[in-house]
Amino acid sequence: MPSKRLHAATLIALLLLAGVPASAQRRVPKDLSGVRGFNYMAAGGSGHLEHWQKYSAAETERDLDWAQRLQLNQMRVLIPYQAWAQDKATLKKNLQHLVRAANQRGIGVMPTLMYARGQATDKSRWPETRAFAADLISAVGKEPGLAFWDASNEPDCCALPPSPANRQRMEHALYIVKALQELDPVTPVTIGATFADNLPEYGDTEDVLSFHNYLPTRGAIAADIAKAKAYAAKVNKPLINTEIGCIARANPYDVALEEHMKAGVGWYIWELMITHSWGTVHGVFHQDGTIRDPTIVAALLGMFRDRHEDVMPSVPDREGFVTRAVANNKKWLADAGATWERGLDLAEISANLLEAGQLIAMYDPPTRTVDLLRKGAPNMPALRGAIEKYTAILDPFQLPPNDPTRGRPPANSH
Structure with missing residues (x-):
C-alpha cells in the first residue's frame, strides 16, 4: 500500500506514457492499482439530485478532510441530468468547487453522468445528454483535479446476459464515451459496469475499464477480480473497481478491500458518508464524524482482522x-x-x-x-x-x- 496519498495530478503524471507530451495524446494511466477511492454524496441527502440541489461547500470540505485522514486519493461523484437542467450555472459552480476542494487535498475526481428517465433508451433525446456532457466539460475539463469521466453508472444493471433495455442503455453509454473523448481529448473515460462479465461490451471504446463487485464470498470476489484482470490484460487497458462494500449483500468492506488489495486492483468504496439514501447498508462516516465500524477504517488503511489458524485468542478474564x-x-x-x-x-x-x-x-x-x-x-x-x-x-x-x-x-x- 502506498505510504503517502497520491495527489490527483501526480497520480496521472507518474503514470503517463514516458516521453509523450500530454497534448499529443489522452493521459491514460498504465497502472491504477494505487487508486484508493470512494463514492461521495453528502450525508444529509436522500439522493444525488438533492445532493446538488442542497450543495454545501462547508460540508463538502469537512467530508473531504475526513477522506484525507483515511489517505483516500480518488472520489467518484454522480451528477444527475436533472440537477444540471434545473440550474446549469449553480451546478457548474458547485462542481468546480468540489473538484478544486478535492484537488487541494490530493484527491482526484471522477464525475459520473446520470440521465433522466427514458433519455438513454430514446435516441431522439441523446443530443440532450451530449449537451449535458459538453457543459460539464466546459466547467471542469481543464481542472487539475479532474482524473476521469464516467459516462454512465451501470447501464447493464441488473441482468446477465443484458436485457434489450440494458442493450439500449449500454449503446447510449458508448455514445457518451465517444462524445466525452471528442470534447475532452485529455481526460480518460470509463463506464461503471455492473458486472465484470460485461466489460467486453465496452472495452473497445473506453479508455479505462471499471466494474462493480458486491459478491458474497471471498472465492466469488477473487474469481470476479481475476476475470476482470484477465480481460484487462487481453485488451491492454488499465482496470479499476468503482463500487465495492455492502453490509447487506454479505460483501463486508474489510473482505472486499483485502481481496482487491491482494489482487493489485484499485478501488472505490460505496460510499464515504452514511446517507439518507443507502446509509442503512453503506458508508463509513456519520454526519457528526463518528464511524459505523472501526474495521472499515482499518481496512481502508490496509489493516485486517487476523483470521489465521494460529491467532492469539483473547482471554478477557485473565485478571478476573x-x-x-x-x-x-x-x-x-x-x-x-x-x-x-x-x-x-x-x-x-x-x-x-x-x-x-x-x-x-x-x-x-x-x-x-x-x-x-x-x-x-x-x-x-x-x-x-x-x-x-x-x-x-x-x-x-x-x-x-x-x-x-x-x-x-x-x-x-x-
Whole structure:
C-alpha cells in the first residue's frame, strides 16, 4: 500500500506514457492499482439530485478532510441530468468547487453522468445528454483535479446476459464515451459496469475499464477480480473497481478491500458518508464524524482482522475482571435496594468487557445503551434488562480459579 496519498495530478503524471507530451495524446494511466477511492454524496441527502440541489461547500470540505485522514486519493461523484437542467450555472459552480476542494487535498475526481428517465433508451433525446456532457466539460475539463469521466453508472444493471433495455442503455453509454473523448481529448473515460462479465461490451471504446463487485464470498470476489484482470490484460487497458462494500449483500468492506488489495486492483468504496439514501447498508462516516465500524477504517488503511489458524485468542478474564463483573452484577440484581448509579457503573463495566473482548455483536453497542441510560431519566426495568443480558453473555467466559491462562506474566517479562 502506498505510504503517502497520491495527489490527483501526480497520480496521472507518474503514470503517463514516458516521453509523450500530454497534448499529443489522452493521459491514460498504465497502472491504477494505487487508486484508493470512494463514492461521495453528502450525508444529509436522500439522493444525488438533492445532493446538488442542497450543495454545501462547508460540508463538502469537512467530508473531504475526513477522506484525507483515511489517505483516500480518488472520489467518484454522480451528477444527475436533472440537477444540471434545473440550474446549469449553480451546478457548474458547485462542481468546480468540489473538484478544486478535492484537488487541494490530493484527491482526484471522477464525475459520473446520470440521465433522466427514458433519455438513454430514446435516441431522439441523446443530443440532450451530449449537451449535458459538453457543459460539464466546459466547467471542469481543464481542472487539475479532474482524473476521469464516467459516462454512465451501470447501464447493464441488473441482468446477465443484458436485457434489450440494458442493450439500449449500454449503446447510449458508448455514445457518451465517444462524445466525452471528442470534447475532452485529455481526460480518460470509463463506464461503471455492473458486472465484470460485461466489460467486453465496452472495452473497445473506453479508455479505462471499471466494474462493480458486491459478491458474497471471498472465492466469488477473487474469481470476479481475476476475470476482470484477465480481460484487462487481453485488451491492454488499465482496470479499476468503482463500487465495492455492502453490509447487506454479505460483501463486508474489510473482505472486499483485502481481496482487491491482494489482487493489485484499485478501488472505490460505496460510499464515504452514511446517507439518507443507502446509509442503512453503506458508508463509513456519520454526519457528526463518528464511524459505523472501526474495521472499515482499518481496512481502508490496509489493516485486517487476523483470521489465521494460529491467532492469539483473547482471554478477557485473565485478571478476573469477568468473574468479578458477573458476581457483582448478580449481587446487584438480587438486591431489593439496588441503586441506579451503582447499576449504571456495573452495566458500563460489563459493556466495556464485552466490547473490548469482542464477546458481543456490535449492531447496537452496549456502551451506547449505557450512555443513553445515563442521559435519560432513571429507568430501573431497562437497566435491569441490560445487566441481565450482559451477565448472561459474560458468564461462559469466566475462568476457573486455577486456570493456567489466569494471572499476570512473570515479572521479568513486563
